[in-house]
Each structure stands twice: as structure tokens, then as C-alpha cells.
Amino acid sequence: MDMNGFKQELQQRKELIDQHLLKYLAPEDTHPAVIHHAMHYAVFNGGKRLRPMLVLEGAALAGKKTEIAMPTACGMELIHCYSLVHDDLPAMDDDDFRRGKPTCHKVFGEANAILTGDALLTAAFELIASNAKAPGVRPEQVIRVIGEIAAAAGSRGMIGGQVMDLDAENKTIDLSTLQTLHSLKTGALFTAALRAGAILGDMNEEKLEALTSYARHFGLAFQITDDLLDIKGDQEVLGKPVGSDARNNKNTYPGLLGLEQAELMARQSIEQCIASLERFGPEADFLRRLACFTLERES
Amino acid sequence: MDMNGFKQELQQRKELIDQHLLKYLAPEDTHPAVIHHAMHYAVFNGGKRLRPMLVLEGAALAGKKTEIAMPTACGMELIHCYSLVHDDLPAMDDDDFRRGKPTCHKVFGEANAILTGDALLTAAFELIASNAKAPGVRPEQVIRVIGEIAAAAGSRGMIGGQVMDLDAENKTIDLSTLQTLHSLKTGALFTAALRAGAILGDMNEEKLEALTSYARHFGLAFQITDDLLDIKGDQEVLGKPVGSDARNNKNTYPGLLGLEQAELMARQSIEQCIASLERFGPEADFLRRLACFTLERES
Numbered sequence: 186m187d188m189n190g191f192k193q194e195l196q197q198r199k200e201l202i203d204q205h206l207l208k209y210l211a212p213e214d215t216h217p218a219v220i221h222h223a224m225h226y227a228v229f230n231g232g233k234r235l236r237p238m239l240v241l242e243g244a245a246l247a248g249k250k251t252e253i254a255m256p257t258a259c260g261m262e263l264i265h266c267y268s269l270v271h272d273d274l275p276a277m278d279d280d281d282f283r284r285g286k287p288t289c290h291k292v293f294g295e296a297n298a299i300l301t302g303d304a305l306l307t308a309a310f311e312l313i314a315s316n317a318k319a320p321g322v323r324p325e326q327v328i329r330v331i332g333e334i335a336a337a338a339g340s341r342g343m344i345g346g347q348v349m350d351l352d353a354e355n356k357t358i359d360l361s362t363l364q365t366l367h368s369l370k371t372g373a374l375f376t377a378a379l380r381a382g383a384i385l386g387d388m389n390e391e392k393l394e395a396l397t398s399y400a401r402h403f404g405l406a407f408q409i410t411d412d413l414l415d416i417k418g419d420q421e422v423l424g425k426p427v428g429s430d431a432r433n434n435k436n437t438y439p440g441l442l443g444l445e446q447a448e449l450m451a452r453q454s455i456e457q458c459i460a461s462l463e464r465f466g467p468e469a470d471f472l473r474r475l476a477c478f479t480l481e482r483e484s
Numbered sequence: 485m486d487m488n489g490f491k492q493e494l495q496q497r498k499e500l501i502d503q504h505l506l507k508y509l510a511p512e513d514t515h516p517a518v519i520h521h522a523m524h525y526a527v528f529n530g531g532k533r534l535r536p537m538l539v540l541e542g543a544a545l546a547g548k549k550t551e552i553a554m555p556t557a558c559g560m561e562l563i564h565c566y567s568l569v570h571d572d573l574p575a576m577d578d579d580d581f582r583r584g585k586p587t588c589h590k591v592f593g594e595a596n597a598i599l600t601g602d603a604l605l606t607a608a609f610e611l612i613a614s615n616a617k618a619p620g621v622r623p624e625q626v627i628r629v630i631g632e633i634a635a636a637a638g639s640r641g642m643i644g645g646q647v648m649d650l651d652a653e654n655k656t657i658d659l660s661t662l663q664t665l666h667s668l669k670t671g672a673l674f675t676a677a678l679r680a681g682a683i684l685g686d687m688n689e690e691k692l693e694a695l696t697s698y699a700r701h702f703g704l705a706f707q708i709t710d711d712l713l714d715i716k717g718d719q720e721v722l723g724k725p726v727g728s729d730a731r732n733n734k735n736t737y738p739g740l741l742g743l744e745q746a747e748l749m750a751r752q753s754i755e756q757c758i759a760s761l762e763r764f765g766p767e768a769d770f771l772r773r774l775a776c777f778t779l780e781r782e783s
Contacts, residue, residue, distance in 0.1 A: 216644070220647045224639065271598055271602060276594035295575035296650050297647065297650075299570055299575060299576065300646060303601070304643045306602065306606065307638040308639065310634045314631045324624040324626075328626055331609060331610075331613040332610055332613045335609045336610055338606050339607055339610060340516075340519045340523065340603035340606070340607065341514065344603045345519060347599060348519045351596075
């Protein structure tokens with residue numbers, strides 16, 4: 186696989202998403218300015234924009250133009266960004282830096298950081314609802330997407346995973362609990378993203394199930410490689426110190442399984458991603474390459 | 485006006501809303517249990533359920549059964565409850581008690597309280613989206629309602645008002661700034677509530693404008709009487725200590741205008757509420773009585 190060519194493609198897709206995020210967010214000087222400044226700071230933080238890419242790819246695989254799903258794609262990124270702002274708070278993970286920059290509460294204070302997360306989450310649903318104006322998108326599809334995204338981001342999804350994560354600190358949990366934790370904390374949103382674009386594009390249920398399977402395995406592989414990068418990664422490329430999981434007594438896949446078994450599990454998950462796509466032709470090559478890239482990624 | 489009769493009617497409506505809130509929320513023992521416990525604790529806290537009542541009344545004034553708007557009514561209450569949980573946090577107003585009970589973060593810890601607010605906000609949108617299943621409700625109406633509620637609750641609405649409020653602490657602001665602050669912090673959500681029910685009931689735009697005017701004046705009167713109760717109220721009936729605004733150097737209407745002028749302004753706002761309803765007949769009597777009751781309320 187041509188890693189550099191694919192990195193360039195990811196970069197181009199990221200730039201397109203960034204342009205739309207900038208267009209959709211209220212301008213930085215909107216009154217009251219501090220919250221809108223903080224929202225921009227939290228969103229334009231060097232993120233990879235993986236979740237919006239999955240939304241757009243879902244629409245493309247349903248045979249539609251990716252643009253029809255752009256508001257939902259950007260809304261998913263706002264949900265991801267809100268979760269990072271709240272996760273970094275002193276009462277949660279208490280992180281001072283993210284991707285080499287001071288975290289939101291270090292710059293804007295804790296009260297504003299809490300409100301910034303709240304505002305990003307609220308803006309996400311406003312933006313996703315506005316997707317009903319896109320040509321060819323039916324309002325009932327948008328309603329279904331809002332329901333699925335809210336379920337994936339809520340107390341039985343991402344937030345539930347974060348609750349389990351906080352609860353598991355300084356405890357040893359078993360592999361099945363770790364898998365549940367991460368399937369909620371990161372997997373649910375990946376799955377909702379890919380499904381959202383496909384639903385807006387009116388994909389049939391059988392293909393939708395195949396994409397759901399891809400996203401679940403992708404989420405697992407992504408989390409394992411995240412854990413592996415914290416052990417074997419390059420601090421400069423990652424933009425954050427390595428070894429933080431061990432220092433914080435976090436439960437990780439390599440911690441529970443050993444390095445070799447964790448790497449094997451990541452590879453097997455990627456094989457299952459590829460297998461999930463068997464009913465798709467070359468139009469799913471981006472998802473196939475994305476899965477393989479995840480194994481090789483350096484940040 | 486028969487105050488006791490109206491109090492009974494409010495109590496009956498509150499009980500109906502509480503029954504539905506209990507039905508819509510995930511059970512307390514849903515995994516992970518701590519967040520679902522905390523969500524129930526934050527929602528069943530003795531609230532008056534004013535916002536959901538306004539949603540239901542909007543649907544009734546559009547000539548529909550109130551039940552068609554119940555999911556949106558309860559969703560609005562979840563948004564209100566989330567905002568209280570976050571406002572009470574140590575980094576915000578740092579309140580240990582609300583309506584005589586320990587606040588969410590005192591019982592469940594700060595991290596869980598942040599996540600509980602996030603989960604209630606997310607659940608609100610899931611619930612409101614589900615309103616599309618109600619008989620006679622069209623998905624495009626639900627989409628419009630989600631857009632309006634998110635705008636009212638977001639950085640240019642309720643959250644913007646809270647940012648202004650935190651910024652105004654220990655400063656003296658002028659009357660026009662105080663009015664902007666409260667029209668965002670409390671008025672926007674009242675307005676979105678009454679409009680939401682009316683939109684779901686397919687009310688025409690002219691009547692919708694009249695209800696919007698009612699809700700704006702109602703929000704102002706409600707805030708002024710809130711300030712007045714903090715001076716003249718009975719601690720036992722209120723369930724919170726009086727005089728807290730003065731102790732916390734909060735900007736209030738009686739503080740800026742004096743007691744007499746503030747009372748006059750509240751009365752005038754209620755007169756404007758009544759005037760806004762002139763195109764409605766006896767079917768709007770609940771809203772008229774609610775406005776008058778707000779002037780006389782003891783908690």
C-alpha cells in the first residue's frame with residue numbers, strides 16, 4: 186500500500202471537512218465572544234477528522250455525493266470535540282495538553298470549558314437537523330440519524346464508556362469488560378458515523394449491516410493501535426508524551442494481553458473489517474485502505 | 485383568581501409529566517448504573533415542570549391533543565435539568581443544595597455530574613427526535629423543532645446567557661445587559677418550549693408569533709419574580725436560603741431598579757403576556773392564569 190499517497194488523500198479530505206466546520210460554526214467574535222473563541226479553539230485542534238470522513242464515505246457507498254451528508258459529518262466531529270474538552274477537565278482525566286497545545290480549560294478556565302463542551306454538543310444537533318435541507322435527503326432519514334447518533338453518544342454509548350473508564354482507573358478489569366468499555370467509548374460513535382452517511386444516502390439494510398460490522402471492528406483495531414502507540418510511538422509525531430497509560434494505571438490491550446497478542450488482535454480486527462466489505466466492489470477501497478492504514482499509523 | 489384551584493391543576497399536570505419522564509428515561513439500574521442513577525436523581529428533584537407544560541399547551545392551542553408533544557415536552561425538561569446540574573458545579577455557581585437536596589456533584593462526584601449533564605442533554609435530543617412517531621406529527625416539524633430548541637439552548641441562547649452571567653459576577657451591569665442576559669439564559673428556552681408544541685401541532689405563523697411574544701414576556705416576569713423571591717420569599721417554601729443573590733453579588737432586577745420598580749416591571753410584563761393572547765379565546769385561559777400565578781407565586 187502506498188502510505189504517502191493515502192496520507193495525502195486523508196489530508197485532502199481533512200481540509201475539505203475543516204473548511205465546512207469553519208463555515209458552520211458561529212464566527213469567533215459572535216456575542217458572547219469567549220464561548221465562540223473557545224469553541225473554535227476546541228474544534229481546530231489538529232484532529233484527524235476520522236468520524237466525519239466515515240459519515241461522508243457512508244453517503245458515497247450509498248451511491249450519493251458526499252456533500253449531501255456534510256452537515257451531519259461536521260456535527261459528528263463537534264460531538265467528538267465536545268467529548269475531548271470534557272474528558273480533559275480536572276475532574277476527569279485532568280490533562281493540560283492535547284496534541285501539543287494547552288487544553289481548553291487551561292486557556293479559557295474550567296467554567297468556560299464545561300460550557301464549551303455543552304455548546305459543541307448542542308450545536309452538533311442543530312447542524313445535523315439542518316441536514317434535512319440537503320437535496321435528496323428526506324426528513325425521516327435525518328430523524329433516524331439523530332436518534333442513532335444520540336443513542337451512540339449517550340449514557341448507553343460514549344458517555345457510558347467514559348463512566349466505565351473512570352471507574353476502571355487503578356483497577357484491573359478483564360478483557361471482556363475492556364472490550365465493552367471501548368466499544369461504548371469509541372466504537373459506538375465510529376459506527377453511528379458510518380451508518381449516518383449511509384442512512385442519509387438511503388442505503389439498503391443489508392449493506393448497512395455490512396458497514397456496521399466494518400465500523401465495529403475498525404473501532405476495536407483503532408483502540409488497540411492507540412494503546413500500542415502509547416508504548417511504541419514517537420512522542421514528536423504523536424504530539425503527546427508516550428507511556429501515559431502505564432503511568433496512569435490505565436487498562437490497555439497490550440497491558441492485558443501482552444504486546445504480541447495485542448498486535449495480533451489488531452491485525453485480526455482489520456482482517457474482519459476487510460471481510461465485512463465483501464459485498465462491496467472497488468467503491469469501498471477507501472474503507473479498505475483506511476483499515477490497513479490504521480495498523481500502520483504513526484499518530 | 486382561585487390560587488388553590490390553579491395550584492392543583494399545576495400539580496396534576498406536573499404528575500402527568502413526571503410519569504412520562506420516568507417512562508422515557510433508561511431505568512436506574514441500566515448499565516453503567518451510576519450514570520443512570522445520577523440522571524434520575526437530577527430529573528426527579530421536585531421541579532415545577534414549567535417548560536414541558538408550555539410545550540404541551542402549545543400543542544393544545546394548535547388544536548391538538550397534548551399527548552402528541554409529550555416526548556418533546558419531556559426532552560425540554562431534560563435540557564433544563566442538565567443545565568441545573570452543570571450550573572451547580574464547583575467551577576460554576578458552586579452550589580451544594582438545590583431545592584433542599586444535595587446537588588448532583590455532592591452525591592455522585594464532579595466527574596459523574598459533568599457526564600450526567602452531558603447524558604441528559606444527549607437523551608433530550610434522542611427523545612425529541614422520537615416525537616416523529618407520534619400520530620399526526622410530520623418529520624419536518626420535528627426537524628424544525630430540534631433546530632429551534634438547539635439554537636435556544638446553545639451558545640447564542642441559554643449557554644450564552646450563562647457565560648454572560650458568570651462574566652457579570654462581582655461587576656455592575658446595566659439594565660439592558662441584564663435583560664439580554666436573562667432573555668438568553670431563561671427566556672430562550674421558555675420561548676422554544678411554547679413554540680415547539682405549537683409547531684408540532686401545525687399552528688399558523690401568525691398565532692405562533694403571538695405565543696412567541698407571550699413566552700418572551702413570561703420569561704422576563706418569571707426572572708424578576710425569581711429575584712424578588714430571593715429577597716422577600718419564605719426559605720421553607722422555596723427550599724433554598726433567601727438572600728443568596730445579594731451575598732453572591734449577583735446582578736438582579738430589584739438590585740438595579742429598586743424593589744418597587746422591579747415589581748412594577750413584573751406586573752407590566754404579565755400585562756403584555758395577556759395582551760399577546762388577544763387573538764385567542766378561552767382556550768388560552770391556562771396561559772393567562774399561569775402568567776397571573778407567576779406574579780403571586782411563593783416558590
